[in-house]
Amino acid sequence: MKKIYSLFAFLSLFMLSGCSVYNFTGTGPIDAKTFQVNFFHNNADLVEPGIDRTFTLALQDLIMNQTNLNLVPNGGDLVYEGEIIDYRTTPMTATAVGSNGEVGAAQNRLTIRVNVRFTNKKKEKDDFEKSFEFYYDFSGQQLPSGTVLNDAIKTIFERITQDIFNESLAKW
Template sequence: MKKFLLLFCAFVLLTLQSCGLYSFTGADTGEANTFQVNFFQNQSDLVEPGIDLAFTTSLQDLIQNQTSLSLVNNNGDLIFEGEIIDYYISPMSATAQNTAAQNRLTIAVNVRYYNTLEPEKDFEQRFSFYYDYPAQTQLTTILETALDEIYTRLTQDIFNAALADW
């Protein structure tokens, strides 16, 4: 039994040493130790108060929860910045009476990502996502749920574009 345990430990040690540790999030932070997320100002035509701060915080939280990087205010190894460029509501389907049966809330952000240690990974990209809801429902009653879902998807897409090594 001792021999089996010794062989098993040697196998595990060799496997971890040769392949490196695996990240379940798929995040490839390289040699980076820190990140910063600059404030995403709302520059959309329709301004919903507070979505800029809430989105910025959501992105910070996701990166902190899925990596071992430390959040800093400046001089981060990885830098995320940009702006909210669209926030709008549009009808998605009509009824026989020519009124909307369903509406869609869409948010789009423009993101600039800088990797100060590996500049070839830098990018600027537009990300957007939406939330559909019945037209009879007032947006104010579902806004928190809608924003949570949109932020979750947007931040995950940004994280994957910047740090996922699939």
């Protein structure tokens, strides 16, 4: 009976030790201790003031909240840099011709694309340069300003930063 308990304890320890490779954010063990996020300049043809700072801070916050890495201003083991390369609003569906003869948009889409260069100084094979894009649809009766714009940017940046995190650290 004592051998069965010993075997059970050994198997339990073995199985639990295997769980340390995965955590709740999906990242495995990371050799890095620090990361830096350089300022993402807005190089889009249509410039919305402030979104470059908003994006940079959103990416920093996501990595700080989902890892135990320390944010540093320079010399980071992991470096994120790039630029916002596209910011556009396009009509998605048209409405019927109104009494004034104009065709309106029933729905508009705000799309933002960010080019990212990721450098892992501890593991160079993980380096990449890639564009990430997402969109937000809103009523054609609304303008992309105020609350609509804030909601759109928040939604878009949440998705893009999570995609960047997954590509660079979670390997999904």
